[in-house]
Amino acid sequence: MADAEVQIDAEDGGPVGDVEMGDTEIAATGVDESGLQDIEAESQPQKTFLAYLKSPIVELTIGQGxxxxxxxxHQGLLTHSPYFREACSKFSDSAGRRVIDLPSEDLDAMGCFLEYLYTHEYFPRLIGPANSATSTLEPDPQFDIPxxxxxxxxxxxxxxxxASRFGLPSLRSLAHxxxxxxxxxxxxxxxxxxxxxxxTDMADxxxxxxxxxxxxxxxxxLRHEAEEEFRRMCLEYPQFGFDVLSLVLDEQEKRKARAEGAATGGGSGPGRKRARMSTG
Known part of the structure; x- marks a missing residue:
């Protein structure tokens, strides 16, 4: 799918050193009227990557049976996700094992999720800025192209x-x-x-x-390459067929309006008005 995508704002913190996907670093200077820095201004200390690696290990059980x-x-990285922050808050300091069951999650997607937490990327990597039309994906030997x-x-x-379920907008933006x-x-x-x-949710x-x-x-x-698949898709998900049809009809109306405008010199005279229905 090579069409330009809708941009998604990144809001989650991400791993240490994360400055991509539109994240903005906000620093409070605490400068008083004399121009001197307020050394007592509250600030959030930056965690080192070593601090994340010192955090407890959490076991994630993917699938069932x-x-x-x-x-x-590492729990320190997992808790960048609100979902896992809440799950990890239930562990006591004396807990011998920290286990979270994820019976319905996809194993490959979870691997990509964890790779992102540690590296802020996942394979295949994006080459170039995510918001650039010239960026590409590195080759993935698992799949043919196209x-x-x-x-x-x-x-x-x-x-x-x-990423939507786990509350990581920057990962969602990267995947998109x-x-x-x-x-x-x-x-x-x-x-x-x-x-x-x-x-996905209908509102997305x-x-x-x-x-x-x-x-x-x-x-x-659709007519020449995937007509049967498209028909099954429309029967299975009527909302898909409705969405496609609505866009097709919208485009037809725009073309008709442009043609009528050209025929009347682009004016807004009687030739472009709809006939008013009689109420008498």
Missing amino acids: DDATTLTA DSTGNAILRHARVYTL AKIHRTESTAKGEIAYARYVYKE ATIRKPVAAFWANRSYV
């Missing part, structure tokens, strides 16, 4: 929804940027659209609107 996998992470299955773009979609820099075929895009309409226009716009602008692709 025989498919369960245990990952570990991706015909949708698995490449779904990796970032899963990270996006996971990667979605729009992943080359995929029509069938791959349908797989991505199905995931978005199944897993940030990720839903570009999906509908992508297909509204590519009706020729």
Whole structure:
């Protein structure tokens, strides 16, 4: 999906040294009227990375039953997420093991989440600024280019929804940027659209609107490359079909208005007014 994405403001703190994704560092100078620095002004000391590594280890159990996998992470980094901050607040200082069960989370997405906490990136990395049209993704040998299955773009979609649940807007913004820099075929895009309409909130226009716009602008692709998949998608998720149809009709109305404006010299005279319905 190569269309320009909607930008998302980053609000979470992120790991130490995090200055990307629009984060703004605010420093209180505490300067008094004499121009001297108020050395007693309250300030938040900056944590070192070593301080995070000294924090307790937390076990994260992903999946359930025989498919369960245990990952570990330092609590100091996990608590950048409000979700894990609340979960970790329930541990006592004397707790022998700190375990958090995540039975319904995707293992690969959790791996990307933890990679981001430690490095502020996850594979495949974004080459160039996230808000730049020239930025690209580094090659991922797991997937063909373009991706015909949708698995490449779904990796970032899963990270996006996971970041939303865990309260990390900067990770969500990064995943969203990667979605729009992943080359995929029509069938791959349908797989991505199905995931978005199944897993995201109806009010999340940030990720839903570009999906509908992508297909509204590519009706020729639907007829020749993915007509059957598109039909099944519309039957399974009527909201998707409605969103696409609404955008198509909006564009038709705009073209009609432009044509009528050109025919009448761009004026607003009677030729452009709708006939008033009779009430008599």
